[in-house]
Amino acid sequence: MSHEETRSAGDLRNTGLSLKHDRTWDYELDRIVEAVEERDAEKVGLQFPEGLKRSAPGVADDLRKLLPDDTRVLISGQPCYGACDLDTYMMRRTDVFVHFGHSPMKESEKIIYVPLFSNVDVEPIMEQSLEKLEVGDVGLVTTAQHMNLFPEMKEWLTERGFEVHTRKGDDRLTHEGQVLGCNYASADIDADQVLYVGGGKFHPLGLAMEHPEKKVVIADPVNNSVSVADTEKFLKQRYATVHKAMDAEKWGVIFCTKIGQGRWDQANEIVENNDNAYLITMDEVTPDRLRNFDMDAFVNTGCPRITTDDGPQFHKPMLTPGEYEIAVGNKPLDELSFDTFHGTW
Numbered sequence: 001m002s003h004e005e006t007r008s009a010g011d012l013r014n015t016g017l018s019l020k021h022d023r024t025w026d027y028e029l030d031r032i033v034e035a036v037e038e039r040d041a042e043k044v045g046l047q048f049p050e051g052l053k054r055s056a057p058g059v060a061d062d063l064r065k066l067l068p069d070d071t072r073v074l075i076s077g078q079p080c081y082g083a084c085d086l087d088t089y090m091m092r093r094t095d096v097f098v099h100f101g102h103s104p105m106k107e108s109e110k111i112i113y114v115p116l117f118s119n120v121d122v123e124p125i126m127e128q129s130l131e132k133l134e135v136g137d138v139g140l141v142t143t144a145q146h147m148n149l150f151p152e153m154k155e156w157l158t159e160r161g162f163e164v165h166t167r168k169g170d171d172r173l174t175h176e177g178q179v180l181g182c183n184y185a186s187a188d189i190d191a192d193q194v195l196y197v198g199g200g201k202f203h204p205l206g207l208a209m210e211h212p213e214k215k216v217v218i219a220d221p222v223n224n225s226v227s228v229a230d231t232e233k234f235l236k237q238r239y240a241t242v243h244k245a246m247d248a249e250k251w252g253v254i255f256c257t258k259i260g261q262g263r264w265d266q267a268n269e270i271v272e273n274n275d276n277a278y279l280i281t282m283d284e285v286t287p288d289r290l291r292n293f294d295m296d297a298f299v300n301t302g303c304p305r306i307t308t309d310d311g312p313q314f315h316k317p318m319l320t321p322g323e324y325e326i327a328v329g330n331k332p333l334d335e336l337s338f339d340t341f342h343g344t345w
């Protein structure tokens, strides 16, 4: 890390993040009340992502004040990390189902998606990112949290002489320029460099893996740091995991039952072609839940981020379907790539 990066990382003065604690999110209660009235709903289900579960009782209280006395408001306690992860049990038992914090993966009349955008100012960090970019063609991507600022980001770069390339990836994505932890199709553009504006290193790492020919510059307005995605450490970790799994005899093949994470055909194909592979179905894939299975290695056909980001926490090697093919010798090692999802349900 350069001196410049050391100094700027964690310096939140220019980011607007200091406002975060006074933050009142727009839960779009009016839109929910309207839907309840329109549908004469008796039961309303609310699903929050992990970071916002603490606000759930407050939002339920506010809603109850606005709704007729006999309307019941239910809160989902299921873990939730994406729009792929709807509480289908609750969805079936409520008349209006509200999913907070993610943009729609698939529209449905029953579901109200309330996106909850970040209020962090992205311009200061984009200004810093100019040091790592060459004026010319550039791709621009961001996450759902910052999507409301996407047109401004684009304009900002254009004003500084860039030719900004953007596209809407595929059906799994709602917006132009949006990326998910499992889908980087929006970066499939005609430019050698891509600017990722958003929090964390995991998304841009996936992006750099998926598009190895492009330089991925990370402008992280949440941690106030600028860097260039480096896949080397990530690749080493994945190669090491694949190597460990090469001696495995008994394989646990995970089929995830979450609505937007099921890859049934892929999971079954593995089991059909390997007598020592067992299909395990589950919703939440955690190290604790797998610990009691006497397997030598696992293949996860659910969320790829569980495999790559949480991989080292599992007691046995956890592989993506593509890595499995390498470990059993069906594909060469140099075909190791990032696992992505391209459909809905």
Ligand code: SF4
Binding pocket: 081, 082, 083, 084, 085, 180, 181, 182, 183, 260, 261, 302, 303, 304, 305, 341
């Ligand atoms: S599958 Fe994983 S990475 Fe993809 S949207 Fe769902 S939680 Fe995010």
